[in-house]
Amino acid sequence: MTPSFAPVEAPEAGRKHQISRGDLLMAALRLLGPHRSVSSLGLREVAREADIAPNSFYRHFRDIDDLAVALIELSGEALRKVVDQARVNVVSGNAVVRGSVQAFxxxxxxxxxxxxxxLREGTTGSDAFKRAVDRQLDFFEEELRVELVRLTEAADQPLHDPALAARAITRLIFAMGTHALDQPPEHDADLIRQMTEMVMMILLGSRNLRARLG
Structure with a gap:
């Protein structure tokens, strides 16, 4: 039996007969501006942008919320690849921090x-969207924890509670990124400087606390 939310209909003249999941995600991204939430998108609006019949949407997503979660996951994956590449391109110390912040x-x-x-859905989205963002932040925190342990142990400068340090850095960077959305690009150099110094303060404090506690 055909699901009630996706009745069969003939494709409209001029509409695409086949479209991928990625095509729909890109169509949604084209409709979003810096301050527009995914939840404000309409299914028909996304279908129109993708040039498909509305019912074809359901071949890939249950609803707009399902598409939004997929966008959040895609966003997290894209950023992790960028930051990972930035880490590969530098050696250690301040260069790693600054390079990662610049990549962000x-x-x-x-x-x-x-x-x-x-960034937007983590603060203004629905509870489901916020949970999806939190999952992406958890991935970042764990990857950063592993990297911090590797770098600091190689330099014989171990941290106190690397997992907590990774959480502090991740939450700081994402909070500053949300702030940067409202700032003109001309302020980016100063924001990069601030974020780099803030991260270094967290790392220095964690190293000193480890030394004090033994």
């Missing part, structure tokens, strides 16, 4: 709008 800001200002979705 570069992705924020990129034309694809993916990181904007991640």
């Amino acid at each position: 800001m570069s992705q924020l200002r990129s034309g694809d709008g993916l990181l904007q979705v991640l």
Whole structure:
């Protein structure tokens, strides 16, 4: 039996007969600006942008919320790839921190709008969207924890509670990124400097606390 939410209908003249999941995600991204939530999108609006019949949407997503969660996951994956590449391109110390922060800001200002979705839905989205963002932040925190342990042990400068340090850094960067959405790109250099110094303060404090506690 055909599901009630997706009745069969003939494709309209001029509409695409086949479209991928990625095509729908990109159509949704084109409709989103810096301050528009995915929840404000309409199914028909996304279908029109993708040039498909509305019912074809259901071949890939249950509803707009399902599409939004997929966008958040795609955003997290894209950012992790960018930051990971930035870490590969530098050696250690301040260069790693600054390079990662620069990669974050570069992705924020990129034309694809993916990181904007991640930042925006974490603060203004529905509970389901916020949970999806939290899952992405958890991934970042764990990857950062592993990297911090590797770098600090190699430098014989172990941290106190690397997991907590990774959480503090991740939450700081994402909070500053949300703030940066409302700032002109001309302020990026100063924001990168501030974020780099804040992260270094967290790391220095964690190292000192480890030394004090033994």
